[in-house]
Each structure stands twice: as structure tokens, then as C-alpha cells.
Amino acid sequence: MSPTSAVSHLFAVMPSRDTRAAASWYATLFGRPSDEEVGDEIIWEISETAWFVLAPHAEHAGHGIATLAVHDLDGVLERLRTYEEETATAAGAAGSEQYLVETYGNGVRHIAVRDPDGNSLALAEEPTPEEPTPEEPTPERIADEV
16 A cells, blocks of 8 residues: 555644643553653554643643544443542542444444543444345355356
């Protein structure tokens, strides 16, 4: 695949007041610990050419925006619910946030959440391709019939 622009790599930087505190929430979101720490920056490798960086920028915290495509939106939301319930219980607070998933006309499922600093993250999941019904011909079935 050839590049479509002069950009070859992406570092998405999310500002935080306290990267150590926010890292726990992001580890829950991503379903794994960070891949690397450079100074106070905490980094998750998303692909060979894309990284998500949690960086100490208190003056910008709460103003970050990102959209993340996820494979299992329900699984991500369940991890976040569990994390928030455990965090609330440890702090003596009540309950966790309610998540309302929106489904677009093209089948994409979407929700907006906020990290501990108040940054906005949109999580989006593409629809899974529907399996053909037994009546629908597939390339394999057509080849078998010929």
C-alpha cells in the first residue's frame, strides 16, 4: 500500500494534569499497559506507524479530542464500567457513568467518553460483515456448484 500523503507516522498526544493517574484509565481503555515511557510521557503503540501519547500538559488538559476505532466496543465499555466502579468504591463515591451507544445509519456504533482529565474521546466500532444466509450464493458455493 502506498502512502496517501507526505505523513508517514502519527503521534496523537493527549494532554494530562497527571499522566501517572490517567495512565491507569488509558490502560483500561486499551486493555493493556503502556508500551513505553519517555520522561513523563506514557506511550501506547497503536500500529507500526501510530502511537497514542499521554503527555503532561496541565494547561491543555480537558481540551483534548480524539476518535479511536475499536474492535469490541461492548468489551471496552465493560472494562471502563468495572474500572470506574472499582475507583468509585475505593474513593467512597457512588456508581459509575452510564454509557449510551449511538448507532449511525451506516451501522457504525459510537459513543463519546471523557478521560479523568476531561478530554473527549469518541469510540467507534465498524459493523461486522453479515454472514451470508444459506440461500445466498457465496464464491465457495458457486465454485462447488460448477
